[in-house]
Amino acid sequence: MESIDKIHGTFERRAAEVKEGNVPSAVIKRLPRYHRYLTDLLEAGRLRISSSELSKIMNVTASQIRQDLNCFGGFGQQGYGYNIKYLTAKISELLGVTEGYDAVIVGAGNLGRALASTRMFGRRGVRRIALFDIDEKIVGTEIYGIKVYHTDELYEFCKKEKIAIGVLTVPKSAAYHVAKTMSDAGVRGIWNFANMELKLDNPDTIVENIHLGDSLMTLCYKIKEAGEKEDNKD
């Protein structure tokens, strides 16, 4: 333990040397992926990992990994590698996982329920504190332990509970109205599954879009391309 503490000390000193806000946005973009792999390793009971092993698992060069992690003081130790717990904590802090944001999910259809049941939120420090829907049959019930409210109560609820994240899984036709309600109530970020662009008046409301269709199309393209290569071989 002594040596680990010592290494931690070194980590912290070096980390302090890296000025806040100096992590390039290209690195920030890659951090969620690091976080995912490192969390899996932690859950599997691993304590440390070398850049070459991490490189193999993540299919990235070891030098890219060293470069990326050095940006925020994640220095590997010769013959020891990276301290997974430290790295995960540091990445979590950088990404806002440690902020403990509260979220609501609007739309308790299939997708809303899938999002209510997944462990994805908790692993990223986000608490789902309510579901909203217009279906009177489910208002007042609990889905996966999360209470369902009527969408009419959305504005008041978000304002009172200082909700940071609104997850939007309502039909396209209702998406803008619901998003505006949340934005007006001070919700800071909207995770948009409604498959449409949201143009909100409030420029401070952040919108993160999920476009599953784009991913399906990329898959179709890769299949087509692989087929053409196959044909050319014949």
Next chain:
Amino acid sequence: MESIDKIHGTFERRAAEVKEGNVPSAVIKRLPRYHRYLTDLLEAGRLRISSSELSKIMNVTASQIRQDLNCFGGFGQQGYGYNIKYLTAKISELLGVTEGYDAVIVGAGNLGRALASTRMFGRRGVRRIALFDIDEKIVGTEIYGIKVYHTDELYEFCKKEKIAIGVLTVPKSAAYHVAKTMSDAGVRGIWNFANMELKLDNPDTIVENIHLGDSLMTLCYKIKEAGEKEDNKD
């Protein structure tokens, strides 16, 4: 109509000049997004659009749009703009939408049901021809008009029906086994929602991963960053 036909002719001649497979991969990556916007415009009854209007809607420079679309013969006409139908058809062809791939969804939980009900597949030329699950209570029933089979039948079904795309929405613990079964049965691409990396023996099986958690994390980061800017202003 005469002028449109004439322009179409010009399009086709120029398109033929662009050699197959010469579209840079960076452009290919952006095409699903063009397809999405153009399909929305088509559904709204629009026939043509100028690069400057498309640029405003898509929040990309007009010169980027001209450069991207020129790659595959999508030449705009002075004072006329782009023919939306032609562009959509050309992008669809490039991306494999016109191949008419058949897909199965494995896992009829909340996420599987959400994917069974969405119009996203049809809009990209993909037919969902079966759902698979291990829950005997739903095997034999139909969900959103799609018949549910037992996962035991997956291998035979995919082989017989020459399934191109397998959508994986099973729990992590079952993901590898199900993916391998599909890969062995000749399924060419796996759309992976199981939130784990799949390492399959068959190098020809394409895996397209959906990592919703990475997107949630990006949102958290942007919220945190915006908050810090706000704090610095005070």
